[in-house]
Amino acid sequence: MNALQDHVKKLFWAFWGPRFSGEPLLASDFEESRFIASRIHEQRMQGLYVDVEGDVVSSPAEAISPAYAATLIRMAESRLALESSRGHGVSTEESRRDTQWLFEATDDPLRHPFVFSKGSLDKLAELGSATPMSVIV
Numbered sequence: 001m002n003a004l005q006d007h008v009k010k011l012f013w014a015f016w017g018p019r020f021s022g023e024p025l026l027a028s029d030f031e032e033s034r035f036i037a038s039r040i041h042e043q044r045m046q047g048l049y050v051d052v053e054g055d056v057v058s059s060p061a062e063a064i065s066p067a068y069a070a071t072l073i074r075m076a077e078s079r080l081a082l083e084s085s086r087g088h089g090v091s092t093e094e095s096r097r098d099t100q101w102l103f104e105a106t107d108d109p110l111r112h113p114f115v116f117s118k119g120s121l122d123k124l125a126e127l128g129s130a131t132p133m134s135v136i137v
Contacts, residue, residue: 011037
């Protein structure tokens, strides 16, 4: 599946991608972003579809509280404002190619462990910044 058609991946990159800012990245950062993305997507699906299990029917209206939805909206607005202030809102042909390579590498079971290895993340921190993620915005 294309990474831009996978909703969990899009949410993941929205949280984790901007961390390519030169700060040291830890495996725990990756796992935290993956958990957040999965949880948001799961709740979103509960808010969109009625689920019937036996005699129990879930109500989409009860899946996401207005306060939680408002928090997610503020979080997305903050992330977008932060990335725009860093100048990451405009993609180039090079950033699109880099992003495509990264998506393909992370989807490849053989390359995935290398991309997110400690050595790779250390090198990323050493280089200071790798921001091919602007194409997602």
